[in-house]
Amino acid sequence: MEKITDFARMRFAVPVTSAMLFALSMFSISLEARTDPDLKPSHKPVQTNCVPLGKWMIPGSGQTDYANIVGRAVKHSVVLLGETHVNADHHRWQLQMLVAMHAVRPDMVIGFEMFPRRVQAVLDRWVAGELDEKAFLAASEWNSVWNTDPQLYLPLFHFARMNQIPMVALNIEQKLRRQVAEKGFYGVPVEEREGLTRPAPPSQAYLDFLLPIYKQHDRKDKKDGEIDFDDPDFRRFYAGQQLWDRAMAQMLQTALNNTEKRNKPLVVGIMGSGHIVHGFGVPHQLNDLGVKDVMSLLPWDTNKSCKRLVAGVADAVFGVLPEHPDPFAEPKYQRLGIRFEMARGGALVLQVEKGSIAEASGLKDADVILEMAGIKLAMTEDIITIVKRHAPGTWLPLKVKRDDQEMEIIAKFPPLIS
Numbered sequence: 432m433e434k435i436t437d438f439a440r441m442r443f444a445v446p447v448t449s450a451m452l453f454a455l456s457m458f459s460i461s462l463e464a465r466t467d468p469d470l471k472p473s474h475k476p477v478q479t480n481c482v483p484l485g486k487w488m489i490p491g492s493g494q495t496d497y498a499n500i501v502g503r504a505v506k507h508s509v510v511l512l513g514e515t516h517v518n519a520d521h522h523r524w525q526l527q528m529l530v531a532m533h534a535v536r537p538d539m540v541i542g543f544e545m546f547p548r549r550v551q552a553v554l555d556r557w558v559a560g561e562l563d564e565k566a567f568l569a570a571s572e573w574n575s576v577w578n579t580d581p582q583l584y585l586p587l588f589h590f591a592r593m594n595q596i597p598m599v600a601l602n603i604e605q606k607l608r609r610q611v612a613e614k615g616f617y618g619v620p621v622e623e624r625e626g627l628t629r630p631a632p633p634s635q636a637y638l639d640f641l642l643p644i645y646k647q648h649d650r651k652d653k654k655d656g657e658i659d660f661d662d663p664d665f666r667r668f669y670a671g672q673q674l675w676d677r678a679m680a681q682m683l684q685t686a687l688n689n690t691e692k693r694n695k696p697l698v699v700g701i702m703g704s705g706h707i708v709h710g711f712g713v714p715h716q717l718n719d720l721g722v723k724d725v726m727s728l729l730p731w732d733t734n735k736s737c738k739r740l741v742a743g744v745a746d747a748v749f750g751v752l753p754e755h756p757d758p759f760a761e762p763k764y765q766r767l768g769i770r771f772e773m774a775r776g777g778a779l780v781l782q783v784e785k786g787s788i789a790e791a792s793g794l795k796d797a798d799v800i801l802e803m804a805g806i807k808l809a810m811t812e813d814i815i816t817i818v819k820r821h822a823p824g825t826w827l828p829l830k831v832k833r834d835d836q837e838m839e840i841i842a843k844f845p846p847l848i849s
Contacts, residue, residue: 491742513704
């Protein structure tokens with residue numbers, strides 16, 4: 432997760448809000464921060480380091496060792512490895528786990544949240560050695576579909592190719608997510624659902640968990656007391672999250688059963704931790720699909736509040752360093768902070784990330800960017816190339832269409848720290 436606009440909702444008259452889209456798209460990165468009671472003002476210091484660096488912990492039970500976890504993991508049918516998408520240590524941990532499990536169960540399949548199903552053929556060609564990195568990232572539309580530094584993920588992709596491990600695209604199209612958001616699940620024709628079945632209903636515990644997250648997002652149109660479990664926007668919110676979880680669960684189930692061999696492969700899912708925690712997301716949907724032999728493992732930042740290390744948050748967690756970006760390092764490339772698709776004569780903004788350059792400039796969801804720096808936008812690569820090449824500390828003029836009116840917006844890129 433996230434990642435990152437994704438998902439479906441039930442049918443209601445209330446439109447999908449930008450806050451909702453952001454909440455859904457960033458769910459796997461942000462939910463823990465937004466549910467942490469220790470973020471509120473307190474005179475008591477927050478207790479951290481309950482999972483020491485490089486150590487395994489079974490929440491609710493205590494510390495264990497690496498051999499025990501790997502030994503347990505390889506006995507399952509599906510193993511889910513969580514992540515915060517931008518934390519490099521999380522991906523190093525995932526690679527370490529893949530290597531260890533593969534040594535015991537070489538018949539493995541790896542599913543990735545990062546790819547929509549339509550690029551499955553590209554993943555197959557990558558594993559077969561037919562594409563180099565550049566061609567693979569271009570053919571899989573990495574920059575527009577996921578738009579996270581590929582260097583974080585390439586070691587995982589290379590490991591799969593080196594060992595001829597099938598890679599499976601777990602995600603669905605943004606178009607389908609929007610359709611279900613607008614029309615409801617059964618309002619979308621069967622042939623347009625990408626084979627998805629209706630998600631299993633959420634547990635009350637899941638709703639209790641999600642409601643505070645939803646309330647903490649920008650809800651200027653409603654007072655806090657007006658938002659409850661029956662709020663139409665909230666119902667869209669959790670129904671959308673469930674669709675995303677269901678899509679990945681179905682592909683994992685298919686990978687598990689799509690074999691003529693007597694012994695089924697070990698299926699590993701690489702995805703945002705928000706789809707895994709407490710078993711609410713993908714594990715819940717897998718269980719509904721009849722796949723009950725699932726193990727959930729999470730990286731655990733050493734600065735995370737110990738109050739969140741409760742029984743059931745995962746089967747086991749591993750202590751890693753939190754992300755520590757170097758403020759003096761030059762960014763690999765510039766980011767405007769939007770998710771988009773080419774539609775309506777330009778780049779249709781599907782989601783504006785919180786804290787991004789796009790948000791600071793005043794861009795909004797559903798805006799259509801017609802031009803950048805006077806250049807008309809005709810394809811995805813136009814946006815990516817212009818933004819990546821834009822110099823730090825300069826301004827990028829955008830011609831934007833909003834509600835049938837054109838306007839000029841200036842995206843101001845911060846200078847590098849010298």
